Amino acid sequence: MASNRHIKNPNLRPRLRAAGLALPLMAFVGFTFVAPLATMLVRSVYDPVVSDALPRTLGLLNDWDGSSTPAEAVYESAARELVQAREDRTLGQIASRVNRVRSGLRSVLTKSARRLRQVDSGPWRDAMTGIDAAWADARTWHAIRSAGERYTARHYLNALDLQRLPNGAVGRQPEERRIYLPLLWRTLWVSLTITALCLLLGYPIARLIAHAPPRIGNLLLILVLVPFWTSLLVRTTSWIVLLQTQGVLNDLLVTLGLIGDDGRLAMIYNMIGTLVAMTHVLLPFMVLPLYSVMRGIPPIQMSAAASLGASSFQAFWRVYWPQSLPGVSAGSLLVFILAIGYYITPALVGGSSGQLISNMIAFHMQTSLNWGLAAALGGILLACVGALYLLYDRLVGIERMRLG
Amino acid sequence: MATAGTRERVGRFIYVGFCTAVFLFLIAPILVIVPLSFNAEPYFTFTEGMLRLDADAYSLRWYRQIVENEVWTRALVNSLVIGIASTVLATGLGTLAAMGLSSPAMPGRRWAMGLLISPMVTPVIIAAAGMFFFYSNLGLAQTHIGLILAHAALGTPFVVITVTATLSAFDTNLTRAAASLGAGPVRVFRRVQLPLIAPGVISGALFAFATSFDEVVVVLFMAAIEQRTIPRQMWAGIREQISPTILAVATFLIVFAVLLLFAVEWMRRRSAAR
Amino acid sequence: MQGNDNAYVEFEGVSKSFDGRTLVVENLDLSVKKGEFLTMLGPSGSGKTTCLMMLAGFETPTSGAIRIDGRSVHELPPRKRGIGMVFQNYALFPHMTVGRNLAFPLEVRGLDEAQCRERVARALRLVRLDGLEDRRPGQLSGGQQQRVAIARALVFEPELVLMDEPLGALDRRLREEMQYEIRRIHKSLGVTMVYVTHDQEEAMVMSDRIAVLRSGDVEQVAEPEVLYEEPERSFVARFIGENNRLHGRVRSVDGDICEVETGGQIVRALRVAPCRPGDATTLSIRPERVAVSPEAGLYTNELDAIIEDITFLGDHLRVRVNVCGRSDFIAKIPNIVGHGAMLVGDNVRIGWTPTDCRVLDPENEEEST
DSSP states (O other): OHHHHHHHOTTHHHHHHHHHHHHHHHHHHIIIIIHHHHHHHHHHHBOOHHHHHSHHHHHHHTTOOSSSOOOHHHHHHHHHHHHHHHHHTOHHHHHHHHHHHSTTHHHHHHHHHHHHTTOOSSOHHHHHHHHOGGGGOHHHHHHHHHHTOSBOSHHHHHHTTEEEOTTSOEEEOOGGGOOHHHHHHHHHHHHHHHHHHHHHHHHHHHHHHHHSOHHHHHHHHHHHHHHHHSOHHHHHHHHHHHHSTTSHHHHHHHHTTSSOGGGOOOOSSSHHHHHHHHHHHHHHHHHHHHHHHHTTSOTHHHHHHHHTTOOHHHHIIIIIHHHHHHHHHHHHHHHHHHHHTOOHHHHHHOTTTTOOHHHHHHHHHHTSOOHHHHHHHHHHHHHHHHHHHHHHHHHTOGGGOOOO | OHHHHHHHHHHHHHHHHHHHHHHHHHHHHHHHHHHHTTBSSSOSSOOHHHHTTOGGGBOSHHHHHHHHOHHHHHHHHHHHHHHHHHHHHHHHHHHHHHHHHHSTTOTTHHHHHHHHHHHHHSOHHHHHHHHHHHHHHTTOTTSHHHHHHHHHHHHHHHHHHHHHHHHHTSOHHHHHHHHHTTOOHHHHIIIIIHHHHHHHHHHHHHHHHHHHHHOOHHHHHHOOGGGOOHHHHHHHHHHSSOOTHHHHHHHHHHHHHHHHHHHHHHHHHHHHHO | OOSOTTEEEEEEEEEEOSSSSSOSEEEEEEEEETTOEEEEEOOTTSSHHHHHHHHHTSSOOSEEEEEETTEEOTTOOGGGTOEEEEBTTBOOOTTSOHHHHHHHHHHHTTOOHHHHHHHHHHHHHHTTOTTOTTOOGGGSOHHHHHHHHHHHHHTTOOSEEEEESTTTTSOHHHHHHHHHHHHHHHHHHOOEEEEEESOHHHHHHHOSEEEEEETTEEEEEEOHHHHHHSOSSHHHHHHSSOOEEEEEEEEEEETTEEEEEETTEEEEEEEOSOOOTTOEEEEEEOGGGOEESOOTTSOSEEEEEEEEEEEEOSSEEEEEEEETTEEEEEEEEEOOTTOOOOOTTOEEEEEEOGGGSEEEOOOOHHHHO
16 A cells, blocks of 8 residues: 555655745745735724724614614713723724714814713713714714724725715715825826836837847946846935936026026926836836847848848838737836836825825825725735736746846 | 938937937936035035036045944944845745746646745835734834845845746756766755856845845834934935935945946856856 | 849949958859859858848948849848848748748738738748648748748749758758759749858759859859869869869979879879969869779879778778878779779779869968868
8 A cells, every 4th residue: 555655646755845945935925925915904904993992882883773863872882981992092093093984083082081081970962962062963973883893894995985875885985085096097007107118218228239249238238237236216316316406407407598597397206207217217127028038039030021022110010029029018017017016216206296006005104094094005006916917927927037 | 222221321320319318318317426426515416616527526525424424334234234134044045945946846836936926026015014014013023133034025036036047047967967976965956056056046145135235115114213224314315304425325325236236247147158 | 234144143343341351252253144043152251141141132242233133232222122032040930820921021012912812822832831821930840941931032923032051950851852842943933043052062952053152252153063073273172072182383384284293293184273383283183083003004194002091882982092192082983893802001003084183273281181
């Protein structure tokens, strides 16, 4: 029997050996990289703070019909739990979560919890309504119920400019409160523009490098690789130095008399800055895959096309371009993937009009501290990148990715 | 008849002109920084004295500031410590994994490769946010260890890619020959395989080091003052108290990048020569 | 109209330099008759491919003129020359099917689809690849790719077809088969063909005439038999077929026959290159024209030799002898009854007639070995 098992799977040993070699890194990446991403994704749908602090109130609200104000018992438990939360120092977190669902409620909650300490007995409804009239508004209780969901789609709805209507259905945010979808479209649009610019600038030079004599080709390749290796912050700094109002380019234009000293161009801290700097940063990622594909196209084919009667344009369009398409798709997808997640360059040179979705994630992480929403935005961005990554694998093949 | 030739010459001229402009676009921003870092005045543009090549218009004052300012020296030490430690980690694990991945026997190879390359294409902001949550829970945020682990994770794809590429050109008969000559697996690896794939391993290590050395987003989320690296300090410099000191730092980083580039190209030549 | 009225393709004083210093082609004159199969034969670096590229329009002559059908093509870009060309390694478009490859020259000429399809099918029939329209070049064998390349160069019915070492990538058997095929196609279409190769056997099999090129200039242009039997230059004698060469000095000239001293012996030979007594010269004689142990008095030239080596080759024997101070002198003897028992080390007489031994230009000793 034992020998039979050996015969059954002769490939087992090499398989185990290969897997054993890859396993440490898989575990490492799993721990240091995948687990953090998973934590973040969990945070985008799981938020126990409110439901832990107000368990009884939320339980009672389940039986509430949602149209008029809730029963006295709900008021009583809410009052007691809010006072308790204030003592536990979780009131601030609860208030800001409820406030995100319906703004204006932060002060209502903190004020009420402070004043309710002095109240010992009911009627609680009158006491609370006396502290703030918002307690007589059903929408306040909707907000608390919504913020109290332990597992919630709230952040994703928010991130897609949707909201839960009082009747439980999902509807769009009012026009003036839609900010994330337009930002997502802007991000995709900017990334597409940058990809197109990179292709437009990168294709001719990749072709020049690929078919130049080796010495010149190597030299030109260095001109692409130096920016590739130079620190991102250095390159971004360079563009600030070049493009700012008192910068090198404006000075040059003023000196040449093309513009007046008072007519200096605003080329940075806006969308132009983002486009120029990001195109510069990502251009090598377009040129390198193009170059490696183009190097495999024998120049003699263009001669062959010419000998068969094709004009230079026909020869390019029908013979060269189709063969360079693998490079075009590899480079474009890579640039697009990197562009939609870009953070540093827009943050430094984008001003207010040149911000992308990543900058919004950073804002919610660091400034508004709405981590659930930041995580949901991250989840959406991750889904976009993941889809493109799969497309890249399908079209180009991940194992064919090369550097430099 | 002459028009056909003329038109082609004009087309060629436009093509080469366009390419020259693109190369200028690529390299000019980097070249502009270098002379400006020697500006004697605290401006970000060429003063008249600089354009006249007046020696007094140039100075080393911003370089002196870097050396004298302990913020920058500490940043350099942090960058080197985190960079080197994460590179060692990424290179060791990445090389082993690449050897496994290059074996045709590797089960689920495509998925494994997809997983191991993913840190390279995932937007850093998402990784940084996730790491902030995860590492905070473990008490690793605001520590050197946490940053080293995070940077190693971001650097591994480069090692995996370069070493797999080198291994794909590796003749498996060489290991078979070594084994037939009586060498055990460890000896085969150390005496035959490793020396031959060394250029790929070193290239990958340089890429991983450059990744860590240039990384700012994770540092932004996870580092306290004590862990600030050079890019983090530059970020602060650009956002807060903008001063030509960062041009001097930038020049230093450009020189460093060129050295790394030539090291990698030299490695590539070596492995291509085989 | 200038030059030879009979010529379809003419090179007149053509020179080409890539770097402005060294000439790859030097003052080359050559004409090709209409319908002729002319081969440019020469070692690598002899400038033959450069000549072909200039004719096709991919290189411009530094000086001189190239005419096709009496018209200078100097200002004509390649695509307007209407020349069919088969490239080294074929240059088939890998992203197009065989059918699309063949249709390409027709489409750029604006032919409609029906015409294209019909002509493509006809061209494929011509190279015996009927029905392979939908394959990709990568799915074909080397020989099939070769045929596709030829069909593509012919499909738009050019009057002039150029081939640049088209058979270099094929193995020996396929090469011989394709030589025959190309010859057949040439005969059936009657196009003018200029063919480049470094393989003298291939040139001999295929060509109407062969131009032997050496460092950018034509050494001799002639029919294959003439080139073999009557080489006019020592380079040609060396390059075409096997040859024995003896270096010596002319002693006397008597009409067409010279006396040449080589390795201490006197040999009578046919004067081909102009020479005077005292000139250095190279004698050339084919191994099959050398007789071993001939009847005494049969040949004017009879010399003493020592047999160094004998190789049995079935229908003939190769006998290497030491004569006139050289030990690499070969005689080929038919394997007929009574060739006698020869042994290595034997002293023998060898002989040949003066007209089989040609007095040519002196050859540099180093390059001849």
